Amino acid sequence: MRSVWRDGLPATRRRLVPHVIENIGSTVARNVRITADPPIESSFGEESTAELQTALARVLPMIPPGRRRELIFDGPGRFGSALPMTYTFTVRCEGPFGPMEDLEHVVDINTLAESAIGQRPLKTIEQSLGKIRDELKGLAAAYEKSNAPAIREEKERVMQAYRERQAERAARADADAQNADGETATTDPSTPA
Structure with missing residues (x-):
């Protein structure tokens, strides 16, 4: 199970920053919970921040292997703002034999801002x-x-x-x-x- 930024679509100053929750394992992940430290904030405003926090706080009852859920985390307004640019995402879930070891992913959004891959997708x-x-x-x-x-x-x-x-x-x-x-x-x- 992982909670990561979408591979191959890095953020640039004119692009959205997606967040992907994906089960890359071979079995069903159950009771998937994701937390962010510091708490997630969005440059889209308080309403978007609340919606994103609600979506990430929701316990996902089941994610089959290969299934992914994508959220719009933020947009170009984040770069150059006072918002946090580094988050630690912790994923907790249960596998077929009970609780799995917590997975932590440290994401530094600044590394995405200057990515050479950041061309328009179309x-x-x-x-x-x-x-x-x-x-x-x-x-x-x-x-x-x-x-x-x-x-x-x-x-x-x-x-x-x-x-x-x-x-x-x-x-x-x-x-x-x-x-x-x-x-x-x-x-x-x-x-x-």
């Missing part, structure tokens, strides 16, 4: 999508260039079909109007026969 995806977009633009341009006559012919065919449909509609509308005028003329009782 930056790689954004870059990959940008490359795909550029490749697709290149492929579309090459296709259009190599098939310009066929594309032009298809556009002309579509426009010609459109014009023909419009002409047919106009002709039907004229015919319907003439038929309507003819019916009025033959059925009008005021007209002498």
